[in-house]
Amino acid sequence: MDYFPLFCRLQGRRCLLVGAGDVAERKARLLLEAGADLWVGAPDFSPAFLQWAQQKAVTLLPGHFDPAWLTGCWLVVAATSDDVVNQQVAEAAEKQQIFCNLVDAPQQASAIMPSIIDRSPLMVAVSSGGRAPVLARLLREKLEAMLPQHLGQLAQRAGTLRDRVKKQFGSLNARRHFWERFFHSERLAQTLANGDSERADQITDALFSADIASQGEVALVGAGPGDAGLLTLKGLQLMQQADVIVYDRLVSDEILNLVRRDAERIFVGKRAGYHCVPQDAINQLLCEQALRGKRVVRLKGGDPFIFGRGGEELEALAQLKIPFSVVPGITAASGCAAYSGIPLTHRDHAQSVRLVTGHLQKSGTLAWQTLAAEQQTLVFYMGLAQAGEIQQQLIKNGMRSDMPVALVENGTSTRQRVVTGTLNELEALAGQVNSPSLMIIGSVVSLRDSLRWF
The missing domain is CATH 1.10.8.210 (Sirohaem synthase, dimerisation domain)
Incomplete structure (x- = not known):
């Protein structure tokens, strides 16, 4: 072990920083966050140091390095652009038995500053002993995402x-x-x-x-539209803590691969016209698992509260006073549109967006005249089977028949496929794609050719 990892309390203790450039600014911010009584010595000072001095956050020592600056210091940082000066600071600190950090030569320093993950009072430090600082930074970034x-x-x-x-x-x-x-x-x-x-x-x-032994809870987690990279950090953290994962057909294999390895997985997938597990049974399943003391994650494609029936599941949990939480996900409308090069809003095309379920009721409760209005974007979820009805009703209620439309199949995944055309072709286009697919209707679709990036 080249360096002994040690956390030091610097609050109110004098620390010396030699140098006042860009690198020194970064070191100063860390020391000030730690509450150090910071003294800074340099011939010239950057605007940041002058502002800190005006705020009485630091004490400035104008001039070239003087060993007398070390008096009363607990820690010294040499952060000038001159290697000779930095070495002089290190040698002077060594004589007075004061730990010194050298920014450009950490392996020659008596102290090093690690990469820090700050969740005060929880602190995590990562160091490569000065040998691979980029590797330490990359590891810190991974830990930041996990914590x-x-x-x-x-x-x-x-x-x-x-x-x-x-x-x-x-x-x-x-x-x-x-x-x-x-x-x-x-x-x-x-x-x-x-x-x-x-x-x-x-x-x-x-x-x-x-009762500690029987206390369970449920988290509704939005898995996003397919691409594992669109999963939220909080969703990932809960997936890796869960004892049980209850998931549906829209959750991709890439996302399931991120689940805790020893967690129990229960599939409750549904397809239009065929329900593998009825919704009431899903509600009961969540309650039963939680009442057994399990940490349950109900993993849903997209967002739990946008046509995901998340509200119904929470009602069942609330009736039994089972603790629950909700983690939003990127809904299919946003993800599929972005990955297809279609902005849902645009100053010249659409000032509003309407998200509509394609499971049309026989009573015809949809306000078709409102949906057919100009200057808006319509996004139909689960609408393939009703494409003909959607086409007919929109045209009947005043939407122009050549309105651009797009159908996005397996949106955001590596299997994404986009079919475009006009409203009077919608039913025929629906026959060219498979579920899950999303319908986007509006003049914003005309921007796809110039904005799509793959």
Whole structure:
């Protein structure tokens, strides 16, 4: 081990930064965030340092390096563009037994600054010992994506509960189960993020009073329209924590490959005209799994609240007082349009967007005259089987028959296929594509040839 990893408390302690250029600015920001009493020495100072000095955030030492600047310092950073000066700073610090960081020669330094993931009070540092800083940065970026932003708030609250946990739970195993539930509680995390301390107290009390062995929860997670890269970070985190994944046909294999390896997977896929698992049975399944103490993720294609029947599933959970949370996903309208080079709105073409289910009711409740209005974009979900009716009703209610239309099959996936034409061809075009497909109707479709990127 070339370097001993150590977190230092610098609040109120004098630190010296030699240099006042761009690189020094980055080091200064880190030291100021740590609460250091920062002194900066250099012949000239960048505007940022002058502003900090005016705000009394730093103390400036004009001139060339003087070993006397080291008096009373706990840490020194040499960040000039002159290697000779940096070496002089390092040698002077060594004589006075003060740790020194050299920005351009970390392997010669007595201290190094790692890549930092800040979820205060939780801190994660990554270092390659100065040998591969780009690798350390890339690893930090991966960790940033894995660690939720709210972890710091959870850690802060956890620190106030340690005595209470020890008093209530006698065994180490019971404490471990409590803390796992605590840190995995999406409701608590969201409440803390919203600054609702009263609600956070209620959720915390519920965690203490619940039977740890039987306490389960459900998260409705939008998986997006197909491309795994469109999955949200929060959705990914919950998928990797889940005990059970309940998923439908629209969830791609690429996304399922990101699920925790040992999680149980339950398929409840549906197709138009054929329901593998009825909705009531899905609702019951979610409740049963949660009541067994499982962390359940209901993984839905697109967004759970846009034609995903997520509201019905939450109603069933709420009736049994089962904790739940919702993670939005990129809906098919947005994803498919973007990947097809079709802007849903455009100042010259459409000032509004309407998302419509293609499962048309026999009673004909759709306001076709409103849907046929100008200067808007229509997006029909699950509309292939009703393409002829959609075509007929829109034209009948005043939409021009040559209005551009696009049908997007397997949108955002590697199998995406787009078929374009006009409204009077819609029924015929629908026969050329397979489900799942999305219909986009409006003059914005005419922009596709100039805006599509693949």
